[in-house]
Amino acid sequence: MFKKVLIVEDHEVTNISVRKTVEELGIPITKYVYYCDDAFTWMQNALKSEEPYDLLISDLFFEEDEIKQKLTSGIELIKAIRQLQPNLKVLVFSAEGRPATIDAIFKELAIDGYVRKARRDAQTLKQAISTIYKGGKYIPTDLKQSIKRKNSHEFTTFDITIIKLLSQGVLQKDIPFYLQQHNIKPSGLSSVEKRLSQIKEVLEFSKNEQLVVYCKEIGLI
């Protein structure tokens, strides 16, 4: 089993349990911190003293408080740590449940496992740690299967840009101006109109209001 584990979790209640769960697996050294910056420092020091950690268990979202941080999210932390210790095993433990987001984290950060904060999360954590220790990857069961629903649309950055502008109150007829300002390739009003109507057709929406709440819902804007 792993020898040294570092837990990064800002919620005290969750931190306590994760610690307890890890200790029940017989891992001798479990360090726990509440801030990403602290986690990075401990990782650095452990590496310097040539006693690096085996496993990082990290949350994704960290609440801001009076103590300003350089690393403000689990994603930033993992990216930073990967620079100095690429072989480190990483397990993300987060409440984030959107398949698209979890999928993106697996691909972008090459993490070794993801456990969602949910009903059987303590048991799942143990399983995930075991699986990772054996060299495997722990992927949530609900992620393996259908990521996409029947009517799904792959949003391009262009789509997201114009939908964001709409949700910020920019008039549709003024969007071309903004696009030109930022040198975004199709900048014509017709292109904007066409794109919006295409998206709405696929998703079977009739109004922009529907589209923007949908995008808000899935965390796109």
Next chain:
Amino acid sequence: MFKKVLIVEDHEVTNISVRKTVEELGIPITKYVYYCDDAFTWMQNALKSEEPYDLLISDLFFEEDEIKQKLTSGIELIKAIRQLQPNLKVLVFSAEGRPATIDAIFKELAIDGYVRKARRDAQTLKQAISTIYKGGKYIPTDLKQSIKRKNSHEFTTFDITIIKLLSQGVLQKDIPFYLQQHNIKPSGLSSVEKRLSQIKEVLEFSKNEQLVVYCKEIGLI
């Protein structure tokens, strides 16, 4: 200190820690369950055997799974339990952070305390339990102060109705028809238009798209 406490929390990890935290306060009997229906049953039985619980610690949101529940949220649970044991002390422990929502729960359910899942939540839980035991109410510090921002609008049920319809793709010109169907008093198109433009003026919004994402954001729709 309290004698019998019931913990309702679907996340195993959180459940474990809350339990531990409560036990550290020297409370002899702490029952913990993962479903609202179970909580209700245990409350009922304890009342029948004339050994009722002193305190209920409950989450608000419970994830659905294969085991179908009658009570699907902490709010429903608390309402149901208040029917049979009105004097029970209730502490809500949830991740919900929107002041308006927390405020509504205090007023509608007359709960005795609210602790938000956040950085120092374990310590805060202990404080809250102590405060409630002494007969006080535990209100989050950030709620006491500014609930309202500079440009805030008090949404009526009428407002919410029409904004919901918009977000569902109903054309503005068709909204009067829906309002008549449900016998909602002002049903004219002009009334709808006037209301929307008033709201947008107060919130300094220019488009409906902005309004609906805002309402989505604050959990109104």
Next chain:
DNA sequence: TCTTGCTTTACGGGTTCCCGTAAAAATAGC
């Protein structure tokens, strides 16, 4: 260079939405 196919833009008419004004209806007070 010219053709072909694709993307982007320009234009126009029909619909919906916005907003002001005025009429109609409901409410309140006397």
Next chain:
DNA sequence: GCTATTTTTACGGGAACCCGTAAAGCAAGA
């Protein structure tokens, strides 16, 4: 019962949006 005030509705002109079509731009290949 009547007037005064407010709320609701009706109407109309102008702006914004939707949608189809056609023209213009652009890339690749013969």
